Amino acid sequence: MTENRAPARELFISGDVACAEGAISAGCRFFAGYPITPATEIAERMSLRLPQVGGTYIQMEDELASMNAVLGAAWAGAKAMTATSGPGFSLMMENLGLGAMLETPCVLVNIQRAGPSTGLPTLVAQQDMMQARWGSHGDYEIIALSPSSPQEIFDFTITAFNLSERYRVPVLVMSDEVVGHMSEKVVIPEITPESLYQRRLPQVAPEEYLPYQPDADLVPPMAIAGQGYHFHATGLTHDEMGYPVMTAEAQDKLIRRLVDKIRLNSKQIIEYRETQIEDADIIVCAYGITTRIARFAVNMAREEGIRAGLLQLITIWPFAEDRIRELSSQVKAFIVPEINYGQIVLEVERCAGGKAETILVPHMGGGVPSPDTILNAIREATR
Amino acid sequence: MITTPNVENQTIEKFLRQDRLPHIFCPGCGVGPAMGSLLRGIDRSEIDPDKIAVVSGIGCSGRVAGYVKLDSFHTTHGRAIPFATGLKLGNPELNVVVFSGDGDLAAIGGNHLIHAARRNINMTVICVNNFNYGMTGGQVGPTSPFEARTSTTTYGNFETPFNLPYLVSASGATYVARWTTIHIRQLDKAISEALVKPGFSFIEVIAPCPVVYGRMNKKPEGKDELRYYQEKSVTRNGADPKDVDIELNGPIIVGKFVDIERPTLWERLQQVTEKAQARIKTKK
Numbered sequence: 001m002t003e004n005r006a007p008a009r010e011l012f013i014s015g016d017v018a019c020a021e022g023a024i025s026a027g028c029r030f031f032a033g034y035p036i037t038p039a040t041e042i043a044e045r046m047s048l049r050l051p052q053v054g055g056t057y058i059q060m061e062d063e064l065a066s067m068n069a070v071l072g073a074a075w076a077g078a079k080a081m082t083a084t085s086g087p088g089f090s091l092m093m094e095n096l097g098l099g100a101m102l103e104t105p106c107v108l109v110n111i112q113r114a115g116p117s118t119g120l121p122t123l124v125a126q127q128d129m130m131q132a133r134w135g136s137h138g139d140y141e142i143i144a145l146s147p148s149s150p151q152e153i154f155d156f157t158i159t160a161f162n163l164s165e166r167y168r169v170p171v172l173v174m175s176d177e178v179v180g181h182m183s184e185k186v187v188i189p190e191i192t193p194e195s196l197y198q199r200r201l202p203q204v205a206p207e208e209y210l211p212y213q214p215d216a217d218l219v220p221p222m223a224i225a226g227q228g229y230h231f232h233a234t235g236l237t238h239d240e241m242g243y244p245v246m247t248a249e250a251q252d253k254l255i256r257r258l259v260d261k262i263r264l265n266s267k268q269i270i271e272y273r274e275t276q277i278e279d280a281d282i283i284v285c286a287y288g289i290t291t292r293i294a295r296f297a298v299n300m301a302r303e304e305g306i307r308a309g310l311l312q313l314i315t316i317w318p319f320a321e322d323r324i325r326e327l328s329s330q331v332k333a334f335i336v337p338e339i340n341y342g343q344i345v346l347e348v349e350r351c352a353g354g355k356a357e358t359i360l361v362p363h364m365g366g367g368v369p370s371p372d373t374i375l376n377a378i379r380e381a382t383r
Numbered sequence: 384m385i386t387t388p389n390v391e392n393q394t395i396e397k398f399l400r401q402d403r404l405p406h407i408f409c410p411g412c413g414v415g416p417a418m419g420s421l422l423r424g425i426d427r428s429e430i431d432p433d434k435i436a437v438v439s440g441i442g443c444s445g446r447v448a449g450y451v452k453l454d455s456f457h458t459t460h461g462r463a464i465p466f467a468t469g470l471k472l473g474n475p476e477l478n479v480v481v482f483s484g485d486g487d488l489a490a491i492g493g494n495h496l497i498h499a500a501r502r503n504i505n506m507t508v509i510c511v512n513n514f515n516y517g518m519t520g521g522q523v524g525p526t527s528p529f530e531a532r533t534s535t536t537t538y539g540n541f542e543t544p545f546n547l548p549y550l551v552s553a554s555g556a557t558y559v560a561r562w563t564t565i566h567i568r569q570l571d572k573a574i575s576e577a578l579v580k581p582g583f584s585f586i587e588v589i590a591p592c593p594v595v596y597g598r599m600n601k602k603p604e605g606k607d608e609l610r611y612y613q614e615k616s617v618t619r620n621g622a623d624p625k626d627v628d629i630e631l632n633g634p635i636i637v638g639k640f641v642d643i644e645r646p647t648l649w650e651r652l653q654q655v656t657e658k659a660q661a662r663i664k665t666k667k
């Protein structure tokens with residue numbers, strides 16, 4: 001499709017618009033979506049921008065169609081994306097599983113709002129974090145990232161495309177209504193094609209091509225439709241030829257690889273950001289919008305002489321379990337503020353393994369927690 | 384005119400994944416003959432096979448994607464059309480064929496069917512209609528005739544079925560035809576026409592399911608259903624689609640019902656791209 005290069009510039013834009021711009025910078029040239037608050041602005045921006053750069057925007061009849069159109073476009077060779085929120089995210093789950101099974105690179109953005117059901121359509125939550133990991137039936141691994149600002153949603157959307165192309169897996173950008181709707185300065189750097197990862201194509205003739213024979217990193221090179229490979233891709237359990245095989249042995253081989261291609265490469269995938277961790281007794285472990293409030297609380301605690309630190313999870317899935325395990329022997333407690341009634345805290349608790357206390361600071365959604373509630377939890381933990 | 388199948392094996396073999404045979408279809412099943420027509424239709428259309436992609440959903444007919452030696456996708460239940468929509472828009476040079484069943488396309492995927500017709504996206508949808516959900520053992524479906532027996536309508540179907548040609552033509556399809564699996568010549572020709580026709584083409588293939596549907600409706604042998612088609616089908620090219628309802632043991636009107644011109648989705652999208660890019664130039 002057309003060029004990716006654009007000069008560096010600064011924009012004052014919302015997180016939703018920044019997400020769309022990140023996608024364009026990453027080389028995304030196909031978007032299929034369905035209107036839903038608070039993600040609609042991503043679709044609107046893509047409908048404006050994609051025709052300018054030679055891409056295609058289409059509004060589908062629902063989120064099931066949107067997710068499938070994205071998968072189809074990815075197999076036609078495009079970098080493809082959709083964006084949604086809670087109810088639409090639920091509707092996309094079955095075909096997120098198809099994406100994982102066919103090993104389809106694509107990006108799915110969730111601007112989270114409060115649920116369950118219709119919940120609070122216009123107000124923030126972080127309640128889909130476990131759905132991101134376990135939402136489709138069956139055993140699989142995906143990658144999920146969580147941005148805390150318009151700049152981060154721009155940057156992480158590019159990362160999401162690179163990871164999806166690298167590992168042939170759907171990548172989720174798990175943002176939220178506050179990040180989506182806040183406007184801040186976003187630096188849009190000059191993107192060179194070399195900085196973007198492109199999926200590995202088959203290096204053999206069509207007769208020798210095995211569509212699901214992995215390279216050493218467990219990721220198979222991917223043929224694109226229309227180039228003479230005459231491959232078959234099925235949501236049924238399949239062998240390296242891509243043919244259905246209805247046995248426990250084929251299932252064992254396939255599922256282990258689908259999961260291990262993420263698990264065994266997790267050191268290359270996982271990112272986090274640490275502030276004042278070195279001497280910390282108490283670590284606030286946060287992600288997304290909650291990170292920014294946690295930063296206030298950590299600084300307030302420091303002013304009171306409490307050795308507090310901040311661990312921002314950038315990659316949510318796969319989970320940064322090695323780092324949390326390490327830190328659990330250093331610290332007294334992890335404080336986990338979340339805009340839900342306890343999701344990621346369960347992972348932190350699992351990794352802490354009883355060596356450090358794990359304290360949830362929940363918010364049921366519709367707003368963000370105040371720094372004071374997190375500060376109080378930090379104070380409690382020191383006692 | 385009704386003709387008998389004259390299988391041109393070489394044409395079929397060229398496009399079949401021989402290493403996947405034998406197939407899973409039951410004796411007397413109509414999916415195989417419909418697939419044969421697809422392959423002969425492709426051959427007759429002279430389209431570069433490298434540029435054809437076949438997309439199926441779930442069900443007996445959904446297995447066809449796995450037997451054709453072309454780029455082929457076996458997707459989720461009901462979602463072949465939106466997957467195919469992405470494929471086509473991702474690479475408009477592809478000739479995209481959806482091959483699936485009546486339950487997949489008209490029940491769980493019904494919304495996508497009407498919207499694809501409305502958009503007039505350039506693709507060919509081949510719908511094998513065997514009046515029931517064969518793979519799961521013969522449950523009632525969106526095309527089961529009123530009073531038909533199925534495993535979930537022991538007392539007879541109490542719902543009104545879809546008239547698929549009427550549904551898709553009302554939604555905007557530009558090519559609509561219906562044939563049965565004894566109209567092999569006509570079906571081959573219809574598929575070859577639909578493949579090169581710009582816009583949304585829909586071909587309903589009335590197909591026997593003797594092992595499941597036929598057994599419950601007094602046509603337990605493959606030849607019973609074929610004989611019914613032979614006796615009861617009426618060729619009426621150009622028939623108004625609203626008049627082609629199918630009743631239990633009633634006449635089956637077959638033919639090419641719609642063949643019209645309308646701007647395709649891709650033509651419209653190209654106009655959007657031109658407008659967007661012209662606006663950037665004037666700003667500069």
